[in-house]
Amino acid sequence: KGKNSLVTLSSRGSAVDLHYWIGKDSSQDEQGAAAVYVTQLDAALGGSPVQHREVQGHESETFQSYFRHGIIYKKGGVASGFKHVETNMYNIKRLLHVKGKKHVSATEVALSWDSFNKGDVFLLDLGKVLIQWNGPSCSIGLALARSIRDSERGGRAQIGIIDNERDSPDLMQIMRMVLGERRGELRDAVPDTKADELQKANVRLYHVYEKDNDLVVQEIATRPLTQDLLQHEDCYILDQGGFKIYVWRGKASSPEEKKAAFTRAVGFIQAKGYPSSTNVEVINDGAESAMFKQLFQRWTEKNETQGLGKVYTTGKIAKVEQVKFDTTQLHARPELAAEQRMVDDASGEIEVWRIEDLEMQPVNPKMYGQFYGGDCYLVLYTYLRSGRPHYVLYMWQGRHASVDEITACALNAIELDRKYGDEAVQVRVTMGKEPRHFLAIFKGKLVIYEGGTSRAQQSGPEPAIRLFQVRGTDEVNTKATEVPARASSLNSNDVFLLSTSQVCYLWCGKGCSGDEREMAKMVADIISRRDKHTILEGQEPAEFWEALGGKAPYASEKRFQEQITHYQPRLFECSNQTGRFIMTEVVGFCQEDLDEDDVMLLDTWEEIFLWAIASAKEYLKTHPAGRDLATPIILVKQGYEPLNFTGWFNAWDPYKWSMTGKEKFLSPLFPQDSTLQENSYRDILFPVSEFALSFFPIHVVVNPVLTAGFGEIRQQLTVTLKIC
Incomplete structure (x- = not known):
C-alpha cells in the first residue's frame, strides 16, 4: 500500500503497455518520481507504449486481468520493513477482505469481527488452514483461497468454506478461537460505487493545451465520436463520463506536449472535480488500444478499406478482387467460424413460420427466402454436429411490423424453443441487418420486400414498378433488398433489378463483378416472371429512366469489397442487482471465464452473444460509439454453443460442463483421490x-x-x- 509499482507488459502483438500503480498511502514525491520514470521508459521504448495510471482499489480491468487469481494489498512499503509471506511458511495469522468476482482483490484488515460485513467475502488465513467466510449477500468465489494455498503453501493448506454459519459449527469454532466472540450484528454490505454503463456512455472529447502558462480545456465533440476529430498535430483528452480519462498524443505534436500528458490528465481530473482514483490511459497516434478505438463510431486503420463510399460524380469505379469463402473449413477451424459469423456450411434443414393473428402460420416452402417488411417470421435451422441435432432459431422482424406482432414473434419463439428441449440458439434479426449465416441458408435467394405482407389477404395491390438492389457474389452472401423506385437509389458498384409490368431490367453498374451479375440473374427469376433485359450503366434505354421517374444523381464513388470489421471481441459480466446496469469486462478472456452462474455478454461488433436479451439491448443503447440498435442479438445456452461463438475462445472444451455439481465444487479444492470422493x-x-x-x-x-x-x-x- 505504501509504495508505487511499475508493471511492464507486452501485449497486442508488438505493442507495449506500461502500468503506473499508486498505493493509497504513497506520498506525492513517490508518485511524481514514478511518473518521471514512466516518461523516461516511454522515451526509451520509442514513445510507442500505452501508459496506464492505476490507483489502489480502482485498477482498470486490463490491469486486473494480469492477475487472474486476484490481487492482495499488503500493508506498509519497502521502508516500513514489511516482510512478505514466504512459500511454505505456516506461522501466519491474518484476515483478508475480498472484493470482486471476476477481478478479485484482497486487503489485509484488522483481525476482528469489526472488519466483517454482510456483503463481502472474508478469508481467515491461519497458515495450514484457510477459512473462507461468505457474507449472506456476497458473490461466492474461491480463486484467491486456491491461489494462496497453491502459491504460498505449496498446495498443502486446507480450505474450509462457510456459507451458512449454522451449517459449519466446526469452522465457526475456529474463527471464534481466533477472533473472539462476536458482539452485535454485522455491518450491512458496502454499496458498489462502480460506474454504470449509462455513465460510461457519456463520452466527450477535449482539446487541451497551454496558453500563457494556463491549462486551456476546449470541448470539441460529444457522443458519437468520429476518428477525423483527432488531428495529428495536437493532443486530446477523451473523458468517458469521469470513469476513465484517455490522453491521445498526435504523432506530429511537440515533444513538450507529449511529456506533459500525465500532468495534464491529472490537472483535468482536478479541474473536473473527479476522484483522484480516476484511471488514466495515455496513448499514441497509431498505437491506440482496443478500448480507445471502440469509443468511436468507426475506427479505420491505415490501408484498411473504407466501406460504402459517398455520392460524387460518375466515372470513378475501379475493379476489386473478390475473395470467395470456403465453408468446408468451418468445423476444422472454429476460429474461422467465429470470424466469418458462420455456424456451419448452411447445408441443414429449414422451416419457416409467419406471425399471423399473433400465432405461427407455416409458410409455403415455395416462398422460403421471401420476407415482407410488414411481417415477422420465425426460421428454424437444424443441423448435425458430432452426430446430434443442433438448432438455430431466427426471429426476423420486419421494419413495418406492428408492436404486437414483434412481441408475439418473441413469445412464439420461446414456445418453439421449449418444443426442442430449450436447446435452440436464438437470434434476433432486424430487417436489413441479416447475419451472414441467415443469408447462406437461403442459398442466394433471399429477397426482402420493403412493405406489404405474404399473407393470402394482402392489404393493398402490389406496386407496378419495384426496384431491388442485389449484393453478393455467391450463395453464402447474396440478398436482394427492395429500395425506392427512383434513379437516386442506384449505385455504380451493384446490380439492380427493375421490375415493371412489361419487362424486368438487370442494370449492371460499372463496378460490379461477373459473380454479382450471375447471382442477380438467379434472384431475378424469383422477383419477376417477365422477360429479362440486361443493360449496362451508361447504355440505358429511355424506358428505363421513365420507369424510375427520370434521371437523377446517384452514388458512383469506388467502394471496396465489404469485409467483416476486425474489432477485438470483448467479454462482459452483466449485473443490475444494485438497480443500475453494470458490466465488468473480462480482459484476455478464455472459456474458464464463462461462469454458469453469471449473465455473460460477448461483443464481436457485428453480433452480440449473451444469456439475457435485455442486457444486450441495454449494452447497445449505452455503448459510447452509438452502436446500431439493429445489431443481431444471439441468445446462447450453456452446453449448446454454436461454432461462431466458441471460435472466439482459444482451445474450447466441449466437455467442460459435463461434471456433476459436487465434482465441479470439490475438484479445485483438493487433489482427486478415492477418500475425498467417498467422504x-x-x-x-x-x-x-x-x-x-x-x-x-x-x-x-x-x-x-x-x-x-x-x-x-x-x-x-x-x-x-x-x-x-
Whole structure:
C-alpha cells in the first residue's frame, strides 16, 4: 500500500503497455518520481507504449486481468520493513477482505469481527488452514483461497468454506478461537460505487493545451465520436463520463506536449472535480488500444478499406478482387467460424413460420427466402454436429411490423424453443441487418420486400414498378433488398433489378463483378416472371429512366469489397442487482471465464452473444460509439454453443460442463483421490508445538472433546472441516 509499482507488459502483438500503480498511502514525491520514470521508459521504448495510471482499489480491468487469481494489498512499503509471506511458511495469522468476482482483490484488515460485513467475502488465513467466510449477500468465489494455498503453501493448506454459519459449527469454532466472540450484528454490505454503463456512455472529447502558462480545456465533440476529430498535430483528452480519462498524443505534436500528458490528465481530473482514483490511459497516434478505438463510431486503420463510399460524380469505379469463402473449413477451424459469423456450411434443414393473428402460420416452402417488411417470421435451422441435432432459431422482424406482432414473434419463439428441449440458439434479426449465416441458408435467394405482407389477404395491390438492389457474389452472401423506385437509389458498384409490368431490367453498374451479375440473374427469376433485359450503366434505354421517374444523381464513388470489421471481441459480466446496469469486462478472456452462474455478454461488433436479451439491448443503447440498435442479438445456452461463438475462445472444451455439481465444487479444492470422493469430511492434523499453541489457548488444545482418539505421544489437535 505504501509504495508505487511499475508493471511492464507486452501485449497486442508488438505493442507495449506500461502500468503506473499508486498505493493509497504513497506520498506525492513517490508518485511524481514514478511518473518521471514512466516518461523516461516511454522515451526509451520509442514513445510507442500505452501508459496506464492505476490507483489502489480502482485498477482498470486490463490491469486486473494480469492477475487472474486476484490481487492482495499488503500493508506498509519497502521502508516500513514489511516482510512478505514466504512459500511454505505456516506461522501466519491474518484476515483478508475480498472484493470482486471476476477481478478479485484482497486487503489485509484488522483481525476482528469489526472488519466483517454482510456483503463481502472474508478469508481467515491461519497458515495450514484457510477459512473462507461468505457474507449472506456476497458473490461466492474461491480463486484467491486456491491461489494462496497453491502459491504460498505449496498446495498443502486446507480450505474450509462457510456459507451458512449454522451449517459449519466446526469452522465457526475456529474463527471464534481466533477472533473472539462476536458482539452485535454485522455491518450491512458496502454499496458498489462502480460506474454504470449509462455513465460510461457519456463520452466527450477535449482539446487541451497551454496558453500563457494556463491549462486551456476546449470541448470539441460529444457522443458519437468520429476518428477525423483527432488531428495529428495536437493532443486530446477523451473523458468517458469521469470513469476513465484517455490522453491521445498526435504523432506530429511537440515533444513538450507529449511529456506533459500525465500532468495534464491529472490537472483535468482536478479541474473536473473527479476522484483522484480516476484511471488514466495515455496513448499514441497509431498505437491506440482496443478500448480507445471502440469509443468511436468507426475506427479505420491505415490501408484498411473504407466501406460504402459517398455520392460524387460518375466515372470513378475501379475493379476489386473478390475473395470467395470456403465453408468446408468451418468445423476444422472454429476460429474461422467465429470470424466469418458462420455456424456451419448452411447445408441443414429449414422451416419457416409467419406471425399471423399473433400465432405461427407455416409458410409455403415455395416462398422460403421471401420476407415482407410488414411481417415477422420465425426460421428454424437444424443441423448435425458430432452426430446430434443442433438448432438455430431466427426471429426476423420486419421494419413495418406492428408492436404486437414483434412481441408475439418473441413469445412464439420461446414456445418453439421449449418444443426442442430449450436447446435452440436464438437470434434476433432486424430487417436489413441479416447475419451472414441467415443469408447462406437461403442459398442466394433471399429477397426482402420493403412493405406489404405474404399473407393470402394482402392489404393493398402490389406496386407496378419495384426496384431491388442485389449484393453478393455467391450463395453464402447474396440478398436482394427492395429500395425506392427512383434513379437516386442506384449505385455504380451493384446490380439492380427493375421490375415493371412489361419487362424486368438487370442494370449492371460499372463496378460490379461477373459473380454479382450471375447471382442477380438467379434472384431475378424469383422477383419477376417477365422477360429479362440486361443493360449496362451508361447504355440505358429511355424506358428505363421513365420507369424510375427520370434521371437523377446517384452514388458512383469506388467502394471496396465489404469485409467483416476486425474489432477485438470483448467479454462482459452483466449485473443490475444494485438497480443500475453494470458490466465488468473480462480482459484476455478464455472459456474458464464463462461462469454458469453469471449473465455473460460477448461483443464481436457485428453480433452480440449473451444469456439475457435485455442486457444486450441495454449494452447497445449505452455503448459510447452509438452502436446500431439493429445489431443481431444471439441468445446462447450453456452446453449448446454454436461454432461462431466458441471460435472466439482459444482451445474450447466441449466437455467442460459435463461434471456433476459436487465434482465441479470439490475438484479445485483438493487433489482427486478415492477418500475425498467417498467422504465429504476430511481431518486436518496440526502439531501442537508448531501450530496450535501459536493461536489457541492451552485449555483449548487439551480439551478432550477436540483431542479424543489421539495419544499423548503425538500431541496433535484434530479439527474436522466440513466440505459440502
